[in-house]
Amino acid sequence: MKKRFLGTVAAACLMLSTAGNAAEIKVLAAGGMQPGLNAAAKVFRDKTGVEVKLTYEPPLDLGKRVAGGEAADIVVSSPAVVADLTKAGKVLPDGQMHLGRVGVGVVARESAPLPDVSSVQALKTSLIDAQAVVYNTASSGTYIDGMLKKIGVFDQIQGKLVRLWDGTAVMHHLMEGKAKEFGFGGITDILLYRDRGLRLVGPLPAEIQNYANYSAAVIAAAPNADAATAFVTYLASPDGRALFVANGIPE
Secondary structure (H helix, E strand, O other), rough: OHHHHHHHHHHHHHHHOOOOOOOOOEEEEEEEHHHHHHHHHHHHHHHHEEEEEEEEHHHHHHHHHHHOOOOOOEEOOHHHHHHHHOOOOOOOOOEEEEEEEEEEEEEEEEEOOOOOOOHHHHHHHHHHHEEEEEEOOHHHHHHHHHHHHHHHOOOHHHHHEEOOOOHHHHHHHHHHHHOEEEEEHHHHHHOOOOOOOOOEEEEOOOHOOEEEEEEEEOOOOOOHHHOOOOHHHHHHOOHHHHHHHHOOOOO
């Protein structure tokens, strides 16, 4: 792995040489990719000297920012958003990379009774027994609505559903709560709070699991296109992918 990594970094450095060793690139990225991108940016900076500035937003907001002409080098978002930006000429069609996918997990406070999510039936029982069930109003929350209806508990528990605007709000609500409650969120979002009093209870059972996929593209008007291309190349390398897997983002 070390030889592969050195080869990837060498290729990145070769690309950067034509750009005068750009000192910084700006990446607009979906929050679900945060643990993997943070880890990759640190390694890339240590090996190339290029600082990667990361800004996290929901995928649709990222699309609006890039479409509006915001100055940045890379966007990491859903395939649908990247496809729309490609059609609009806002990102380069060449060199786009699939980076990974993030599943839905169940989260609870360390001090709260942990729900059983080992099967669909166990999850249904836990949902009925809970005093509150918390999740967001974004696209992943829309999926949760549909999932609850699919397994036949939505009408039964609708009165105790707590919908908040984003994953951060969900995590903070659970951190500060006292009720017998649990929530749903992206697995990577949950892992960011594992040292702050929350626990990943487990992923959704396989038959009702849903994955959000993420791709990277260089922005057409990127101020530092060569450095951006080098970073995307690293992210898609075996070493970059290993960092994503280690942070809960399988390919």
